[in-house]
Amino acid sequence: MLINKLNRFILKINIQVKSWFSGLVKKFRKNPEANTKAPEGIGKVDINRYETVEQMQELKDKILKLESGYNKQIEKLEVSHDSKAKELEKASNDLMAEGLSYPDLLERQKELEPAKEELENIKQELQTVKGFKEDELLTILNHMKSLKLEYIQEQSQRINHEADLIEVLLKQYEKGLNNISSIHNETEEIDTLLNNGFKMLGYGWNQEMAGRLRLETDNLKKNKIMIHNEGYINKKLPY
Numbered sequence: 001m002l003i004n005k006l007n008r009f010i011l012k013i014n015i016q017v018k019s020w021f022s023g024l025v026k027k028f029r030k031n032p033e034a035n036t037k038a039p040e041g042i043g044k045v046d047i048n049r050y051e052t053v054e055q056m057q058e059l060k061d062k063i064l065k066l067e068s069g070y071n072k073q074i075e076k077l078e079v080s081h082d083s084k085a086k087e088l089e090k091a092s093n094d095l096m097a098e099g100l101s102y103p104d105l106l107e108r109q110k111e112l113e114p115a116k117e118e119l120e121n122i123k124q125e126l127q128t129v130k131g132f133k134e135d136e137l138l139t140i141l142n143h144m145k146s147l148k149l150e151y152i153q154e155q156s157q158r159i160n161h162e163a164d165l166i167e168v169l170l171k172q173y174e175k176g177l178n179n180i181s182s183i184h185n186e187t188e189e190i191d192t193l194l195n196n197g198f199k200m201l202g203y204g205w206n207q208e209m210a211g212r213l214r215l216e217t218d219n220l221k222k223n224k225i226m227i228h229n230e231g232y233i234n235k236k237l238p239y
Helices: 002-028 047-097 102-146 148-200 209-216 218-233
Strands: none
Touching (some): 047 102
């Protein structure tokens, strides 16, 4: 009769332990992001707070677009100028090679006037385009310069905001590590309790739960805890 009661007791304990252990592992394997979200409001950046930063970015993009457009136009004019200059030089050399008298040479050189005029027009257009580019760039650059104090102030606010967020996340990270340690300690305590209880009743218990839990969560610890620890917690700021 006593043996039957002990067997039922042991069976009940085994069922409860398996159920508890299964729930413990599931709890440990939950999505870590579920408990590491920043408090409401932290991490959300109100773009309207950083109007100067946004404006500075728009001006930067405008400069890049402006330079790209002008550079294409300038390159096209330079190619046209160089091509026309080579044609004019060749025509002039051909006249010189004919061995004409000086009066005849001067007369024939008048034939080159249209080409010379076209080359000069291209040169003037090239200088005009370069002048427009310089004027527009200078206007934008001066505008950006006038925003420097507000820009630095807003960028400082953004950095402080991110620093506050990091501080909150670090505290949650530390809390999470403590929770993991507590879960392992709880498992070891239960394991010890079972071992002592079974021994007291004359039964054996190999205290396998703590070791099994470590095996079940070893990859989880390496992949999600240690990598984060090395990649983020130990990462230094660039100043």
